[in-house]
Amino acid sequence: MAVPLLDLKAQHATIRDEVVAAMMRVIDQQTFILGDPVGAFECDIAGLSHTKYAIGCANGTDAILIALRALGVGPGDEVVTTPFTFFATAGAIHNVGAKPVFVDIDPRTFNINPAAIAAAITPRTKAIIAVDLFGQMAAIEQVNAAAGSIPVIEDAAQTIGASRLINGKRVMAGEGTTIGTFSFFPSKNLGGCGDGDMIITQDDTLCDHMMKLRTHGSRKTYYHEMVGYNSRLDTLQAAVLQAKLPHLEAWSAGRRANAAFYDAALADVPEITTPYIEPANTSIYNQYTIRVASRDALQSFLKEKGIGNSVYYPLSLHLQACFSHLGYAEGAFPESEQASREVLSLPVYPELSGAQRDEVVAVVRSFFGR
Ligand SMILES: Cc1ncc(COP(=O)(O)O)c(C=O)c1O
Numbered sequence: 001m002a003v004p005l006l007d008l009k010a011q012h013a014t015i016r017d018e019v020v021a022a023m024m025r026v027i028d029q030q031t032f033i034l035g036d037p038v039g040a041f042e043c044d045i046a047g048l049s050h051t052k053y054a055i056g057c058a059n060g061t062d063a064i065l066i067a068l069r070a071l072g073v074g075p076g077d078e079v080v081t082t083p084f085t086f087f088a089t090a091g092a093i094h095n096v097g098a099k100p101v102f103v104d105i106d107p108r109t110f111n112i113n114p115a116a117i118a119a120a121i122t123p124r125t126k127a128i129i130a131v132d133l134f135g136q137m138a139a140i141e142q143v144n145a146a147a148g149s150i151p152v153i154e155d156a157a158q159t160i161g162a163s164r165l166i167n168g169k170r171v172m173a174g175e176g177t178t179i180g181t182f183s184f185f186p187s188k189n190l191g192g193c194g195d196g197d198m199i200i201t202q203d204d205t206l207c208d209h210m211m212k213l214r215t216h217g218s219r220k221t222y223y224h225e226m227v228g229y230n231s232r233l234d235t236l237q238a239a240v241l242q243a244k245l246p247h248l249e250a251w252s253a254g255r256r257a258n259a260a261f262y263d264a265a266l267a268d269v270p271e272i273t274t275p276y277i278e279p280a281n282t283s284i285y286n287q288y289t290i291r292v293a294s295r296d297a298l299q300s301f302l303k304e305k306g307i308g309n310s311v312y313y314p315l316s317l318h319l320q321a322c323f324s325h326l327g328y329a330e331g332a333f334p335e336s337e338q339a340s341r342e343v344l345s346l347p348v349y350p351e352l353s354g355a356q357r358d359e360v361v362a363v364v365r366s367f368f369g370r
Helices: 008-029 036-049 060-070 088-095 140-147 204-214 235-266 295-304 321-326 334-342 354-367
Strands: 053-057 078-081 099-102 125-131 152-155 163-166 169-172 179-181 197-201 288-292 343-346
Touching: 008 036, 008 235, 036 053, 036 197, 036 235, 053 060, 053 204, 060 088, 060 152, 060 179, 060 197, 060 204, 078 088, 088 099, 088 125, 088 321, 099 321, 125 140, 140 152, 140 163, 197 204, 235 288, 235 354, 288 295, 288 334, 295 343, 295 354, 334 343
Parallel strands: 078 099, 078 125, 125 152, 152 179
Antiparallel strands: 053 197, 163 169, 179 197, 288 343
């Protein structure tokens, strides 16, 4: 039996009527740019994330760009971040004219190693970006401590609705740093019918700045205080996302149940390291990512047997051709490089049937002769 890595059609079948009705309301009203659903959905996400403000913009990449601009990051500045993330994190740093400065990851969680941050900070460091990878939050309280007065952006593209227990308080993804950014790319736990994003913050001044940046640096039409972007959250996307939001928690719980099933079913295979979730974290399992020394052979085997899988990410950012000018050599970040050789993500989406989960486990186990 073939099992895809993700089956968006299976999810759509369960909510088709709600989504189509929400889209039709926008089409009937013809309010495509910053229509009512944008503001309503901004309130919903601010509520979910316990923040004062949420600002809808076009995609998670622009969100990081806008956050960096609002913090005044520009040419000559440095931004500390992880090399084991989707390209957008470092691409945005480059695109504001600043220099990405990488630090290695914690090999258990794949998230930035807070203990490595202090050594990377220089007088030019203007921000730190922590990324919450695969659905579990980075150790943001430790990142904040290492940052001191330097602002921290939490790239929470993969963690909407995830949380972390910090000093006895449940902190939502994006809530505990200066600015949090999401992504509503269709494959995220909360995915649109296209691109979309939300930026969150508690800070009045930063909110005002980011609201301007998303509409060409203007709040009063045709009067521009700065040069910004055309990066608003599309009204149709806001309507779709608002219709989907009430299902998010159940979808994430379904992913957690599938992850627990895999954890148990693969526990006796010593060649496999199943995901480690810190006790403080509630993961939303945007990915279920195992580590295997024989990753490439396993990947070919799964492909042959029709089991969807993917490698997030096959090349650390410090080794990307476009960043060769930064001067990082192979071996600079051994944990990140080893992760890129060993990781493999398996199907964990909530609509997986019992038979599909069994098939994934049986095929993976058979590769190791079990
Ligand atoms: C960690 C991370 N950061 C940023 C992004 C960029 O988001 P978008 O695709 O919405 O631009 C993604 C999306 O895949 C991501 O996973």
